Amino acid sequence: MNGAGIGTAEWVMERCDDLTRHSSRADALERVYLSPEHSAANMAVRAWMLDAGLDTETDAAGNLWGRRAADGTPQRPGTPGEPALVLGSHLDTVPDAGRYDGMLGVVLAIAVAHRLRDVPLPFALEVVGFSDEEGTRFGKALLGSCAASGQWDSAWWDQADADGVTLREAFLQFGLAPDRVGDAARDPADLVGYLEAHIEQGPVLESANLPLGYVTSIAGARRFVVTFTGEARHAGGTPFSRRRDALVAAAHLVTRIEELARATDCLATVGDIRVEPGAVNVIPGLAELTLDLRGRTDDGRDALWEQISAAGHDIAQERGVKLEVVETHRAPSTACAERMQAAVAAGIREATGTTSATSAAGAAAPSNSVLGLWSPAGHDGMAMDAVTDVGMLFLRCRDGISHHPDEHVEADDVGVALDAFTEAVLALAREQEEAR
Ligand code: GLV
Ligand code: MN
């Protein structure tokens, strides 16, 4: 391990760099759920957790946990003890990812745990590296945090990756027992809250010239696989009147999706299309596309889906093709708990000396505080909200770019975030002590 001391911004930046080694691709960062790289990243992060004074455990869904008791003693996660405040984020990535989405929040949480290692707290402190937030491998996102929040659905076991490996098979290959997944579920009585630091993945903080903001809510998401089935035929011998071209139907739907979404305050993205048989001189007989929908409210998002679904059926009928839809992921919009928002805002105020009131994107601003913003991007808190109060700290990222290798955060901003996140933990500690 090189130079910088644990707990510093430089250490956090270096560890995010280190984690890029654990990738399935030599030319890019990609680390998906239950892969050899997932295992290697867990091993690396485990060592840092131990250095920070945490004892560690991998749970029944491949999430990595570290824990110290209220008095600062390292304590095995899962052993009975005081309720815990959990800090963390995820260690999996999208394809060709940046190095901060998720990883920054895990490493920063470890650095904060190190800073507080000699400080007695009124609760235990845990750090988690969730195993699957992105849903890159199996289409269903938040698998790690759904297991930790007791929301595992046995319908997911047969979902397969691009190579046809099912989630059940991947569990076994990773050395996990599918029938034990319920053991990963946390009891709400054992939790004080869940706090996550994450890059913003958007332009709001940069535009406002601020390093940090607190999150007010997280958008609700749904994901679908939409399949048009027509007929594969000769590209030369088949006149237009005889064609049932699945890709042309899909293309019409893609542009219609954008039109429909632009008329709302929701976001809709077709991120992938697969065509069969996929030959230059064959009319596509099958086109399968993915759809990612997000809305500030679940009702708005669902209303948009109804319009998209109707458009898909109309297009299928006009073009004589069959339409099938499978929903692969659904997560409700999630409000960050008032007390967690207040703690993160207090941490930011403490770390930055901010006194003036600001709010962005219609977000509510508690007291005379710092910038509050909602998150169109998804986060593990959407699942953890089922078992405990959730709060988030956002860090400015350059050009708002994320899910791209150019993702970048400044070390100076990480330094302020470390101070703010530490102060947020201490604010929650004070609140708990006052309530006693
Ligand atoms: C996760 O990054 C998501 O919002 O898709
Ligand atoms: Mn992401």
Ligand code: MN
């Ligand atoms: Mn993320």
